[in-house]
Amino acid sequence: MESFKWSFGILFSRMVRLPSMDGKVALVPWADMLNHSCDVETFLDYDKQSKGIVFTTDRPYQPGEQVFISYGKKSNGELLLSYGFVTREGANPSDSVELSLSLKKSDGSYKEKLELLKKYGLSGSQCFPIRITGWPLELMAYAYLAVSPSSMRGQFEKMAAAASNKITSTKDFKYPEIEEQALQFILDSCESSMSKYNKFLQASGSLDLDVTSPKQLNRRLFLKQLAVDLCTSERRILYRAQYILRRQLRDMRDGELRAFKLFDGVRNFFK
Known part of the structure; x- marks a missing residue:
């Protein structure tokens, strides 16, 4: 089992996907030592003319400067x-x-x-990615479905299909009558998730790391720090999502209040 774990780790941490060969993977000695950077577009690929793996950079490098490569557009997780x-x-x-x-x-x-969700390959509890820039239409569609009343039964299937990205057109896919409830639903889910992150990060300072081997202790500390770094990064995204949602809800409610006051003023004028 240990040999399998080692082999599995080597393969998945060092394999290179080759775009010109339909994404086939290969182990490329030395090339797998290149470090990742989110700021570059450099990549490795198979070159038919030279019959070898070619490293293509997106900018010139100076002598002695470290050369980076992109492992792909991947989340920290x-x-x-x-x-x-x-x-x-x-x-x-x-x-x-x-x-x-x-x-x-x-x-x-x-x-x-x-x-309907099962029909489109989804479940009653579904995960969607949230980025610092926002969230996908699929998440919004799921939220619409979750909060929609029975009077909107005729739209249920369209919402479920959109949540699975199986609709041909997303034009005009919006339900103003339940927009506020859908945003509040997403915000509540963010806050629930945020509480779990806060709980973990608070507890991480008091984790029991009492081990006999110094080498094992260093590894435990290293893994703990990675977990803390990941949670901190993901919590930051949730903070941003909460801010956007609260602002949207505030603007919607302020607009509704102004409209109500205007309507009330007009009604009183004609009394």
């Missing part, structure tokens, strides 16, 4: 899982955090919604 490291906080534009959304079992249309 993917980088940690595949390569064993996390970029510094805020340095990865492709970073994301998985947000879990769930249908409410108390919903009178729960079974109907669940069946």
